[in-house]
Amino acid sequence: MKVRIDRKAFGDEVIFSGVSFDIPDGKCTAVLGPSGSGKTTLLRILSGLDRDYEGTSENLPVRPVILFQEDRLVENINAISNLMLVAKDRKTAEEALAASGLGEDGRKVVRELSGGMRRKLAIARFLFPEGDALFLDEPFRALDDESRREAAERILKHRNGRTMVYITHDPDDLSILGADFTIHLS
Amino acid sequence: MKISTLSSKALRTAAVLFWIAVWAAASVLIGEELFLPSPWSVVMRLIILLGEGEFWLSSLFTISRILLGFFLALCTAMITASLSAAFPLFRILMDPVVRIIRATPVASIVILVLVWISSRNLSAVISAMMVFPIIYTNVLQGIDGTDKEILEMADVYGVSILKRIRYIYIPSVLPYFLSSLSIALGLGWKSGIAAEVIGLPDGSIGERVYEAKIYLSTPDLFAWTVVIIILAYLFERVFLFLASYSAGRITR
Numbered sequence A: 001m002k003v004r005i006d007r008k009a010f011g012d013e014v015i016f017s018g019v020s021f022d023i024p025d026g027k028c029t030a031v032l033g034p035s036g037s038g039k040t041t042l043l044r045i046l047s048g049l050d051r052d053y054e055g056t057s058e059n060l061p062v063r064p065v066i067l068f069q070e071d072r073l074v075e076n077i078n079a080i081s082n083l084m085l086v087a088k089d090r091k092t093a094e095e096a097l098a099a100s101g102l103g104e105d106g107r108k109v110v111r112e113l114s115g116g117m118r119r120k121l122a123i124a125r126f127l128f129p130e131g132d133a134l135f136l137d138e139p140f141r142a143l144d145d146e147s148r149r150e151a152a153e154r155i156l157k158h159r160n161g162r163t164m165v166y167i168t169h170d171p172d173d174l175s176i177l178g179a180d181f182t183i184h185l186s
Numbered sequence B: 001m002k003i004s005t006l007s008s009k010a011l012r013t014a015a016v017l018f019w020i021a022v023w024a025a026a027s028v029l030i031g032e033e034l035f036l037p038s039p040w041s042v043v044m045r046l047i048i049l050l051g052e053g054e055f056w057l058s059s060l061f062t063i064s065r066i067l068l069g070f071f072l073a074l075c076t077a078m079i080t081a082s083l084s085a086a087f088p089l090f091r092i093l094m095d096p097v098v099r100i101i102r103a104t105p106v107a108s109i110v111i112l113v114l115v116w117i118s119s120r121n122l123s124a125v126i127s128a129m130m131v132f133p134i135i136y137t138n139v140l141q142g143i144d145g146t147d148k149e150i151l152e153m154a155d156v157y158g159v160s161i162l163k164r165i166r167y168i169y170i171p172s173v174l175p176y177f178l179s180s181l182s183i184a185l186g187l188g189w190k191s192g193i194a195a196e197v198i199g200l201p202d203g204s205i206g207e208r209v210y211e212a213k214i215y216l217s218t219p220d221l222f223a224w225t226v227v228i229i230i231l232a233y234l235f236e237r238v239f240l241f242l243a244s245y246s247a248g249r250i251t252r
Helices: A039-046 A079-084 A092-099 A115-126 A145-159 A171-177 B003-031 B039-050 B054-084 B088-103 B105-117 B119-144 B148-156 B162-199 B205-214 B218-250
Strands: A004-011 A013-022 A028-032 A054-058 A063-067 A134-136 A163-168 A181-184
Touching: A004 A039, A028 A171, A028 B205, A039 A134, A039 A163, A039 B148, A063 A115, A063 B148, A079 A092, A079 A115, A079 B162, A092 A115, A115 A145, A134 A145, A145 A171, A163 A171, B003 B039, B039 B218, B054 B088, B054 B119, B054 B162, B054 B205, B054 B218, B088 B119, B105 B119, B105 B162, B119 B162, B148 B162, B162 B205, B162 B218, B205 B218
Parallel strands: A028 A163, A028 A181, A063 A134, A134 A163
Antiparallel strands: A004 A013, A004 A054
8 A cells, every 4th residue: 555645634734744655565554643643544544535635545455444443333222233234144243242252241232331342342343344454543442451452362363464554552552463564653 | 309200200190180170170260161161071071972982983083094194104204304315306306395394384284185185084184294294304314413433434344225224324313203203193183183173074083073162062172182182192102112112123
């Protein structure tokens, strides 16, 4: 993936100006930087979700799979129904729920789940689609250390050699997910 | 101050009893059943009506028409609201229709509809016309209000249209739909009965209400009004329960 951004702005606020990014295929790249440095914007541009900028791009993924920073769960249905959005049947959804450590809470409506449970559910849903590149925005937000390790293990297993780009501001994430390359935004 | 569920129920019952007492006191003060019958004479009249076969036939006639109109409006409103959400041109086309129906007085629509159809089915058409804009507007608002971030996620994850409807759109529309259902049912009943009072279809509640008025039988008028209120309340409870239950089953 190659992206050259001549200018990317939200109103008067310029996020990127005259920068280019080269993401090697099949490798894991971590994007680091403080809040407001444009990490999420970059992820959206690399995944092809945001095309509203001046510049060029090459070889962007056709079917990107994104773990969004926000959980993006349907609040007034239960956890299993949220997985049914992407699962082929109920059995698969229930298995994924159990694997994510949410088995008992699967019948609960999402708005009754804690922040950590919601993130686990979002990760479980992220692991369903078979895309050609994985993008993760603050993947372990709201998770405790043990849950982070478990989630990282499942994500790395699911990655299976595909290109992966993730955003974090936590150095611990680097040690558990690893990275072939890092991009530092300031 | 917090009011527990039990004391809240007791307070609500007390409020109803209070107004019945006010009604009884006003009736005693006026002292003329023709102007304001007592609650007691209305209840007695109601008991007599319940024993008459004609009462049940009239109720069945009106209930069947109003429900027919309600279901027609419900289906049409849901289909057209979905089409309006999907096709901006269709939405523009529907807009004047909905505005005109909403702004036109029930009486004008009744007279106009009586020119086209027989009075037998008048209440069905009128309640349908009154219910349609409420359900249409609310369902459309629910679809429009669907979280854009969830829809973006569905695009990225390649979620099929059927699953979007079942797990994203229905949960999003449901709160709007339920609140509109309550208002629409109430309006459907009121406009349906008003249409019957104007069009006087044989064997309808509207005709019985009109007869009570011309024969100056005020207790009958009150008794029929109580029947209409009870029917409207019962249907509202049943429909709200059925709607929430079905939506719960679909999105499970």
